Amino acid sequence: MKFPDKIYTVEDATLARSIIEKGYRHQLRVNGSQDFKEKTKRALSLIKTAGYYDILRAYVKRIVEVDGFSQLREADSEIWANTYTVRDAVEAASFFVQKAWQMKMHLQGKRYYDNIGERDAVNKRLEFLQALARNSGDPSVKEECKKRLKLWDESKFL
Numbered sequence: 001m002k003f004p005d006k007i008y009t010v011e012d013a014t015l016a017r018s019i020i021e022k023g024y025r026h027q028l029r030v031n032g033s034q035d036f037k038e039k040t041k042r043a044l045s046l047i048k049t050a051g052y053y054d055i056l057r058a059y060v061k062r063i064v065e066v067d068g069f070s071q072l073r074e075a076d077s078e079i080w081a082n083t084y085t086v087r088d089a090v091e092a093a094s095f096f097v098q099k100a101w102q103m104k105m106h107l108q109g110k111r112y113y114d115n116i117g118e119r120d121a122v123n124k125r126l127e128f129l130q131a132l133a134r135n136s137g138d139p140s141v142k143e144e145c146k147k148r149l150k151l152w153d154e155s156k157f158l
Helices: 010-021 034-050 053-059 089-107 113-133 139-155
Strands: 030-033 062-065 071-073 077-080
Touching: 010 089, 030 113, 034 053, 034 089, 034 113, 053 089, 071 089, 077 089, 089 113, 089 139, 113 139
Parallel strands: 030 062, 062 077
Antiparallel strands: 071 077
C-alpha cells in the first residue's frame, strides 16, 4: 500500500495510520533556501539525539520554508516553517516534534487543536526538551533546553 498523497477524508487518515502502524516511515525532505535547509538539518540532528526522529518521520513528509506563519499542514503531512522558526535549533526541534505529535493525533482522530490538543502537544514538546537535555553531550544544548523548560513552566502562570 502507498501512503496517501493528501489526507482529506477519514478513509485517508485511516489508511495513513494503518501504513504507519505497519512500520512505514517517510523519507523526510526539507524544501527551502540553503540557509533554511542547514538550520533545519541542525534541528533534525537534535531530534535524532533526543530519540524522536522516528515519530517525526512517521508523521511528517516534508518541512517546507514559507514566508508566512509556521504551521502543521495536515492534508499534506507537512510542516511549514519560516526562517524565524529555525533560527534557534532547539526551539525548531521542539516545534517540529510538537507538530509531528499533532499530526499523529490527527490521524488517530483525536483532538489535536484547541486547548486540549495544544496542551497535549506542548506536553510532548516538554518531554522532548527533557530527553534532549538528558541525551545531549553539548553543554550549550543542555543549557538551552533548561532555559526553554523554565520559560514554558513560567508561562503556566500567565
